[in-house]
Amino acid sequence: MKPSTGYVRRGKAIERDLFGRRARPSPGSDPAMSLIALDLREMSERALRAGLGRSSSLIEVAALxxxxxGSVLLQDD
Incomplete structure (x- = not known):
């Protein structure tokens, strides 16, 4: 039976940020910085689900x- 929306999810779910964009790893980015940004985005999504819209936005800004x-530090090296 097809889902009512007609959308069938295949394979691994695509991670999206707070604004619905696909998560994009920066080319040549530091893995530690990427992990921190990902953790912040997950926290932002939890805050949004809890009804903390402004806090969620600020956390998303922190991830950015x-x-x-991180990219500036890599360019300086």
């Missing part, structure tokens, strides 16, 4: 800052 700072 970690990625940006």
């Amino acid at each position: 800052m970690v990625e940006l700072e």
Whole structure:
């Protein structure tokens, strides 16, 4: 039986950020920085589900800052 939406999920679920975009690892990014950003995004999603919209947005901004700072550090090296 088909799902009512007609959408069939195949394979591994695609991870998405708070805004519905696919998670994108930065090329050449530090694995530790990527892990921190991913943890922050997961925390952001939990905050959103708990009804903490503004807090969720701030946590998402923190994840973006970690990625940006990580890429700057890599460029400096």
